[in-house]
Amino acid sequence: MATSTINTATTSSGTSLSTDVYNRVQKTMSAQNGVATKLNTALKADQTKLSGLGQLKSALSAFQTLAASLSGSGLSTSASVSAKSVLTASSSGAAKAGTYALDIKQLAQGQFLTSDAFAASDAKLGSGAVTTVKIDFGTASAKGFTINGSASSKAITINSSNNTLDGIAAALKAAGVDAKVVKDEDGKYALALTGASGAANSMRISVSGDAALKSLLSFDPDGTQKLKQGSAASDAVLTVGDKQITSASNTLDKAIAGLTLKLTGTGKTEVTVAQDASQIGSNLKSFVSAYNELNKKLQALQKGDLKGDTALNQAVSQFNTLLRSGGGVSQSALATAGLGQDANGNLVLDDKKLQAALKTDAAAVGKLFTNEGRGLADLLATQAGSLTGDSSVLKRETTQVSKEITSINAKRASLSKALTAQATALAALYSAQAQTGAGSAINGAAGSAGTLFDMLG
Template identity: 30%
Template sequence: MASALTPTTGLGSGLNITEIVNALVKADTSAKQTQITRQTSNNTALISGIGSLRSALTAFQDAMKKLNDKDAPSFNAYSAKSANEAVVKITSSNSAVAGNYDVIVDKLATGSKVASQQFAGGASSSISAGKLTISQGGKTYDLDVASGATLQSVRDQINKEMSANGITANIVNEQGGSRLVLSSTTTGAGSDISLSGIAELEIDGTSQMSGTGAGYITALAQDAELTIDGLKVTSATNTVDKAISGLTLQLTGVSARTGSGSTGSPTAVTVAADNDGLKKSIQSFVDAYNTMQKAITSLTSTSRDSDDNLVLGPLTNDPTTRSLLGDVRKVLSEVGAGDSLTTLSQLGINTQKDGTLEFNSIKFTSAMDDKKLGAEVQNLFTGTNGIFERMNNAIDPYNKTDGSLATRKSNLDKAAKQLSDQQEALDRRTESLTASLTKQYVALDTALGKMKAQADQITSIFEAINAQAKKS
């Protein structure tokens, strides 16, 4: 049946019905099809371009975030080294000065560890209901112990309610029974833990436990003790950040002693200008910026194809991209809030004709050695209203999850859906019009076939009459 509706050549007329129908359908739909095809191509290119632009911006912001890691500063003017990190690790800030120090660690800061009396019944031992008060360093914390509590349930309650304060509990099963053991992340002399309020759980954290009684286990909590070039220093924690200006000492172990009563072996700490480290970090920033700039250039540039036709990039002449580039480049030329170092050009960083940055190492070395600007580099990049902060403020309105680029992407996705719906509607019209015209032309061909048959029949009749007349 389908072949009868869509013949290639009409049997009655001899016309090519398929070609006629296709030509008529194309004449009716080609303008709309051309419009949909053009708009779909442009829309797809814009979606791809915006996706690539956002990827480039995100990569640049991630690079700045890495360079601005507070746990691993990238723009310190000085580097500090410890000859023995098993005893002391050291980090420096821009307020440090070059120098050498001998550090001896006599004691590490420790926290409190105390144990309750021994319970012969183990973890299931019953504990009286009441208010359990935990004291440490002048602070007290109250826990309401309900009736039916056990040593284990009290342990769980302490861990639930006190972990935020750095106090945890566990049960240690020793010969003869079990004990509730509490420890603290707080260190330093006077931070010993005591418990009161429930008789069987009372612990005097300043007294050493004896026999089956309660108390501290090994020693009282203590301060760290060290000497720096022979000068005695104490600290409640093992992080000492005020002993030497601009340096933070992380105590990791006690200095080795060569004999009984002898002083510990000193660890040499060296602080020196880190121009190479600064140069590496600045080059990383320049490279990250140039990668972003080159990506944007590829999206906005024009070229010529093999037939010398002009080919536009997906974001060529795009106003949003032009605005973004203007905002980003403005940051590079702005004057910062520093004292002597306020612009990137002072470090040998300048913008080239193609928008990328050039880093002149000779000018940088002069800024470090002759002008002594190393201590201000960190503030220029990572300080308040520094380059990183201003750069992110320029990019975020475009690249945030609710920024202008995300909004444009959402609108383009909606447009893509509308164009897809239009294409489906046009396909349905094409199919319907093709079927309708084919049906009409088949009917016409059938009618012409009948008329031709009738004509042939009439012609045969007249020919028969003529033949009969001739015989008579």
């Protein structure tokens, strides 16, 4: 039956509703199912398409980032580190040859909280009353707790079905919080929570409901702290030359242009970026792998969520055309360097040919892929960027489908409201007829002005 608030027990006003009346309402309302079904079908189709468009954009953006990183000197530079216990470094597009002095003073880490310990992880805690655990994220300092506007709060419900350490941990984990039950050296169990790294991801936990759970789980940096803090949330702090940098993550890609740094310890080190022809082969293999991942995703979307889609077909067509023509890059030179395509459109790199070409003229091989915007990697990166830009078909389709979803949801809400009112009116009328023995509300009583549907318009 179409959506309504009528049930077999009572009406919305609390009046008893018989099974016979309910069945008559259901029979009359069944004609409305078609409209609701069409809206639901349209909504599901649009939601599927929107998801597919999101996957397409993500795949194109990931490839564009990798391809762009090979531009300029990034294809043929390598980075070495003097103190490998402090960090690792890899070069990309804008990396410039030179030596950089770094001093890592502090690593980024997440807040770590633990509860009191218990003899068993599956023992019931508290009364089982419905309890809400709210977790806010922000920065804890001497000035107070400042909410992180980019991190949404979490709300977790605990009741008699999950009021154990195991149950609480599972509920927190389902809400996206890193929570688990740990066992100490005495064989007792405690709840452990780990926040995301970065000072702005400190947790403030408030509990409303069961007093026992409130006493177990509350944590306010400025007040009551029932959970115990093993470590505070902190940012990575480092200097590059005379410039100090802070980061919520231990992976940094903007500290030094063209380098990705992964911090692993504290201390001083030097990072040296140098021209390295052998890096060309390694980076080209990464390029081929990234394109093939993109091609795999495009083919999957063609067979699934975006079958026949304009934006997807445009992407596939433009990439295929560019690779077949070389975009101005010599096809024979690419073949000599070992690059080709298989029947599925995947790039294939013949390592034996590649190594021979690199040995003969590494610089010439590099220019096939990055050459002041005219290399194959340059062109593919530009193509991927244009396919996801603000004026792209993909952007227009995404905007249009989002509007359609908003419109359909509005229609569904309006229809639900109308059907609820109609079902309520039918229930009231049929109940009255059952008491008075009046004629059918579906066909209209003898001598009446019309049916109930006529009266409802």
